[in-house]
Amino acid sequence: MTNALPPDATATAWDFDAELRAIDDARLRRRRRVIEAYDGVRLRVDGRDLLAFCSNDYLGLAQHPQLRAAAAEGAARWGVGATASPLVCGHSLAHEQLEQDLARFVGMPRALYFYAGFPTNTGLLPALVGRGDAVFSDALNHACLIDGARLARAEVQVYAHADADDLARRLRLSTARRKLIATDAVFSMDGDLAPLRELLQLAERFDALLLIDDAHGFGVLGSGGAGSAAAAQLRSPRLLYMATLGKAAGVAGAFVAGSEAAVELLMQRTRSYMFATAAPPLVAHVLRTSLRLIADEEWRRVRLRELVRMVREEAQLPAGWRLGRSATPVQPIIVGGNAPALRAMQQLWDQGFWVPAIRPPTVPEGSARLRLSLSAAHAPQQLRELLQALAALPG
Numbered sequence: 147m148t149n150a151l152p153p154d155a156t157a158t159a160w161d162f163d164a165e166l167r168a169i170d171d172a173r174l175r176r177r178r179r180v181i182e183a184y185d186g187v188r189l190r191v192d193g194r195d196l197l198a199f200c201s202n203d204y205l206g207l208a209q210h211p212q213l214r215a216a217a218a219e220g221a222a223r224w225g226v227g228a229t230a231s232p233l234v235c236g237h238s239l240a241h242e243q244l245e246q247d248l249a250r251f252v253g254m255p256r257a258l259y260f261y262a263g264f265p266t267n268t269g270l271l272p273a274l275v276g277r278g279d280a281v282f283s284d285a286l287n288h289a290c291l292i293d294g295a296r297l298a299r300a301e302v303q304v305y306a307h308a309d310a311d312d313l314a315r316r317l318r319l320s321t322a323r324r325k326l327i328a329t330d331a332v333f334s335m336d337g338d339l340a341p342l343r344e345l346l347q348l349a350e351r352f353d354a355l356l357l358i359d360d361a362h363g364f365g366v367l368g369s370g371g372a373g374s375a376a377a378a379q380l381r382s383p384r385l386l387y388m389a390t391l392g393k394a395a396g397v398a399g400a401f402v403a404g405s406e407a408a409v410e411l412l413m414q415r416t417r418s419y420m421f422a423t424a425a426p427p428l429v430a431h432v433l434r435t436s437l438r439l440i441a442d443e444e445w446r447r448v449r450l451r452e453l454v455r456m457v458r459e460e461a462q463l464p465a466g467w468r469l470g471r472s473a474t475p476v477q478p479i480i481v482g483g484n485a486p487a488l489r490a491m492q493q494l495w496d497q498g499f500w501v502p503a504i505r506p507p508t509v510p511e512g513s514a515r516l517r518l519s520l521s522a523a524h525a526p527q528q529l530r531e532l533l534q535a536l537a538a539l540p541g
């Protein structure tokens with residue numbers, strides 16, 4: 147009897163087609179495009195070359211000849227798979243050395259390397275807080291910080307975007323046992339910055355911890371690309387600095403850095419670290435070369451600043467559209483509705499430019515946008531061509 151179907155077998159709670167139709171009706175269906183070849187900022191799709199303004203490869207390192215060579219060398223030395231989680235037998239000398247390099251790179255006592263950024267944050271938050279504690283989360287935080295806070299089962303206080311006053315008020319009123327402030331450093335869909343110095347001062351005043359996610363600042367901001375915390379000269383045992391290595395670093399993975407004791411405790415407690423196979427040692431090996439390139443090739447950050455300046459000074463947009471307030475390589479063009487944002491993406495696509503339309507739930511309802519991502523691999527002339535195409539859109 148336990149396997150019996152419900153009396154009316156057509157009455158099922160699982161109508162996938164209806165759910166997909168609802169996604170279509172809201173113009174929210176996502177499609178993947180298959181990339182047939184990568185050549186710097188040129189991507190081949192359906193046999194056509196498109197100029198890409200969609201990647202997070204801010205420094206243009208993902209296809210660097212030295213990284214290709216390091217990958218081959220790493221594979222020759224280590225093989226491919228890590229074979230186990232880091233706490234069993236998956237932590238190689240390559241991982242160990244990478245962690246030392248990362249800590250030095252960001253100027254913090256110790257770093258712990260993870261295979262990807264998303265599980266880093268979904269693991270860190272529950273390792274740090276639980277019931278009776280509170281997470282103070284910026285309204286525009288990345289999905290993995292939001293999910294991490296949910297998994298932690300702590301109270302979640304969402305403060306107004308980048309608003310240190312709203313945060314201060316909430317901290318003052320909170321009776322939580324322990325308080326964790328979590329924020330993107332560079333907001334992923336807006337490109338603007340969190341007020342990091344003020345947030346750290348609040349952490350100190352209210353006995354809180356500050357966790358910053360610098361996925362879009364690492365490699366791009368700060369001297370030598372050391373990231374947002376270094377750029378803001380943050381130094382405190384209350385700071386946990388997390389960044390990802392699949393964006394500006396051009397490879398894969400993520401890390402968290404902090405005091406010796408904090409990082410040791412995170413290694414003991416973070417379930418997404420403890421119960422997942424370590425990243426391939428060859429990836430750790432490649433990342434060591436990537437860190438060297440990030441620090442040495444300053445011209446890449448100089449080029450990025452030049453491209454950002456061009457967008458800010460030269461972009462002309464159709465009526466009703468606006469450029470977000472960003473000084474970073476993430477330059478959002480806020481269009482509003484989902485349908486017009488998709489139409490603009492398609493029109494640019496037809497002209498050979500790939501600029502993604504970002505829609506809810508990735509961004510708030512009514513703020514669909516073109517998210518322009520700049521890379522040191524873009525020539526100024528390529529950006530100029532895009533800006534001309536944008537100015538000519540019907541809007």
Ligand SMILES: *Cc1c(COP(=O)(O)O)cnc(C)c1O
Binds near residue numbers: 264359
């Ligand atoms: C991309 C991103 C992540 C996830 O990192 P992955 O390594 O891609 O999993 C985390 N946080 C922010 C802010 C991001 O933009």
